[in-house]
Amino acid sequence: MLELKVPPLLLFNIFAAVILLPAEYPIRLDNYGFLVGCILVAAAMLIALLATMTFKRAKTTVNPYSFDNVNALVTSGVFGYSRNPMYLAMALALLGIGFIVGKVVLAMLVAIGFVSYLTKFQILPEERLLADLFGAEYRQYCQQVRRWI
Structure with missing residues (x-):
């Protein structure tokens, strides 16, 4: 049973809301920050x-x-570079949002919190279930491909 009771997409939205809350002193990066943020998103x-x-x-x-x-262990495409590309995408989007709104430091902290929380309560339980389901094939995949990047 997964330990995370909040769906990852909802969790992403909660963490994104933290970045988007009004701030007294956002860091202004002019057009470069906005551009970097758009590229990340x-x-x-x-x-x-x-x-x-x-x-x-x-x-x-x-x-x-x-x-x-779950009826297949997916290891091709982006899953050949990251075992959790969807969660990686969410973390990148959080960073991108931070750059866009000029809250880079906050976005980095939020992204670290998101990755840490999701790893403990979603990814590690998923990995246990996948290891039970796919056995040696999944363990070999874990040795070849990193959890995040």
């Missing part, structure tokens, strides 16, 4: 889209709460 969207398409091609579930519907 675009990269995040691309990674999430590619990961979703890879799951769909494998005919397995994208939903982290429906482990009964």
Whole structure:
């Protein structure tokens, strides 16, 4: 059973809201910060889209709460670079939002908190379930591909 009771997408939105709260002194990075933020958000969207398409091609579930519907270990595409590209995309999007609104330091702290929380309460339990489901094949995949990047 997964330990995270809050769906990852909702968790992402909560962490993003922290970045978007009004601040007295946002860091102004002029157009460069905005551009970097847009690039990060675009990269995040691309990674999430590619990961979703890879799951769909494998005919397995994208939903982290429906482990009964997991029927394939997906290791190709973006999953060849990160075991958690969708969560990585969320973390990149948080950083991008921070750059866009001029709250880079806060965004970095929020992204670190997001990654730490998600790793403990979502990813580690998922890894245990996947190891039970796919055994040696999954353990070998873990040795070849990093959890995040």
